[in-house]
Amino acid sequence: MAGCLHCHHSGASVPSSFNHSRTLSLERRAWPASTPHLLGGQELIRRTWGFQMKSSNGHPLNVVSSQKEEQYTNGSKVEEEQVDSTVSITVIGASGDLAKKKIFPALFALFYEDCLPKHFTVYGYARTQLTDEELRNMISKTLTCRIDKRENCSNKMGQFLQRCFYHSGQYGSEKNFSELDKKLKEKEVGKLANRLFYLSIPPNIFVDVVRCASRNASSSTGWTRVIVEKPFGRDSQSSAELTQSLKQHLTEDQIFRIDHYLGKELVENLSVLRFSNLVFEPLWSRTFIRNVQLIFSEDFGTEGRGGYFDNYGIIRDIMQNHLLQILALFAMETPVSLDAEDIRNEKVKVLRSMRTLKLDDVVVGQYKGHTRGGKSYPAYIDDPTVPKGSLTPTFAAAALFIDNARWDGVPFLMKAGKALHTRGAEIRVQFRHVPGNLYKRNFGTDLDKATNELVIRVQPDEAIYLKINNKIPGLSMRLDSSNLNLLYAARYHKEIPDAYERLLLDAVEGERRLFIRSDELDAAWAIFTPVLKELENKIIAPELYPYGSRGPVGAHYLAAKYNVRWGDLSS
């Protein structure tokens, strides 16, 4: 584990679980040791290992083989101090885009950095018929080594691939999951077995998989956790139904709802920036901040994912989750500690203090075909997987408000779009004007140009910069706006890990801070559901914008309504 400098990023009170031959008492517990569980109609108080006993539907999840102080593996008593543990990571939907593009590469990166436990196995599961070797071939094409550490790269890849296996099965087949269980057990023999399932599949089969996995492939000696990919429903109701269905088979503690934006380096840094710098924290309120902007743009369309996207649209795809999560982290009160529950409690409070979004405060757009420099770019509706005449927005801008003492009246503007002129994600904080500014004359009439602005560029070219007013050197008194610039590439000569690496590692460690709790999800949907319904019921036509442009002009009118100018226009 020497190479993994992860330990542990939050500095939270949770012990590291990377001590392979650690004592069981160090094991992260799914339940406090005295949590009551229903078992066969009787309530038992577990005072032993704290592993969860069973799901609410009566099926075992993390069943411990003994109620006594001893731990048994394959019938033989294992002394507390001697048990080695292993983690089996099963990627459900292993043949898919996300698995190939993100999950397997992230797992390899963790292995490469010595961040995975000593004993681990990766299983791919999908309907596609593949042999272990075929899976390895498929994965190997997407693995890369850190640019700054190429030593032993091919050796490491070989070692990693030897730990990868495949099982073909149907998503709703208990029999197929029992077969998987048997294979997992063969690799886990003699060890305390922890299991992580990653649902990298379309949402309509989430519940089937969770049912089959919890009934037939839960660990009988260690923990079982499930990472669930978005979308978590389409609105409040469907999200609540999904949560309820998942909770028939899993407890909330076992569900790791992933929002990969929370795993991005600069989003993770947001709290550090604010809570550990005296120059920022006192300014973090309506007293000094005029508006906050959360901007996401992609310079490509929905090509290849139109089928999925058309059912969701950009508000559900980006705003309700990624941008809203950033907003909650940005605006929360100081948590009691860095513990996951303390942070998530504060995020929920922000979300619940937010005003329900109104139609008047939303602008929607959709990209249309465009020819530039002899090259043609398709319209959204040219995608063969998108229904003709679709009104699904590929762009949206929205003005949101947090009705609490800290943020009363401060507009939080969001803008997200596909097929725009650039790719990026950033947080822009525009500060108020300096009262009675002595240098007012030097800015001419446009005081907004003198606004201090803090920019947190999440991607690409990660950076934090602060626009300040400065005297241009020389004999005259002329001012300009310059940047105090922290460009990550110049400051840190280290490759930034992919968001999925951080999140997978957290899930293995049982760190829930960067995963979405069900009450957060409910609060998030409550903000957006009414407007989503209204857009659909009133059949609101999106404003068309050319592929590769800056998006609909309506976004500027919306900002102007709140006396805001989008900060990305001047960059």
Ligand SMILES: NC(=O)C1=CN([C@@H]2O[C@H](COP(=O)(O)OP(=O)(O)OC[C@H]3O[C@@H](n4cnc5c(N)ncnc54)[C@H](OP(=O)(O)O)[C@@H]3O)[C@@H](O)[C@H]2O)C=CC1
């Ligand atoms: N791709 C991305 O960039 C992102 C994806 N996500 C989410 O991650 C999850 C996985 O995404 P992605 O990999 O793109 O999805 P895919 O469409 O590639 O599906 C993954 C696998 O699921 C199986 N599958 C696909 N459609 C069906 C179906 N209708 N019924 C049963 N099985 C099906 C296929 O495997 P087989 O046929 O072999 O069983 C496929 O390889 C989704 O929930 C998606 O919303 C989230 C963020 C980004």
Ligand SMILES: O=C1O[C@H](COP(=O)(O)O)[C@@H](O)[C@H](O)[C@H]1O
């Ligand atoms: O969740 C999603 O995110 C991607 C953008 O992620 P990024 O890390 O590449 O910025 C987006 O393309 C996709 O539509 C959405 O589902």
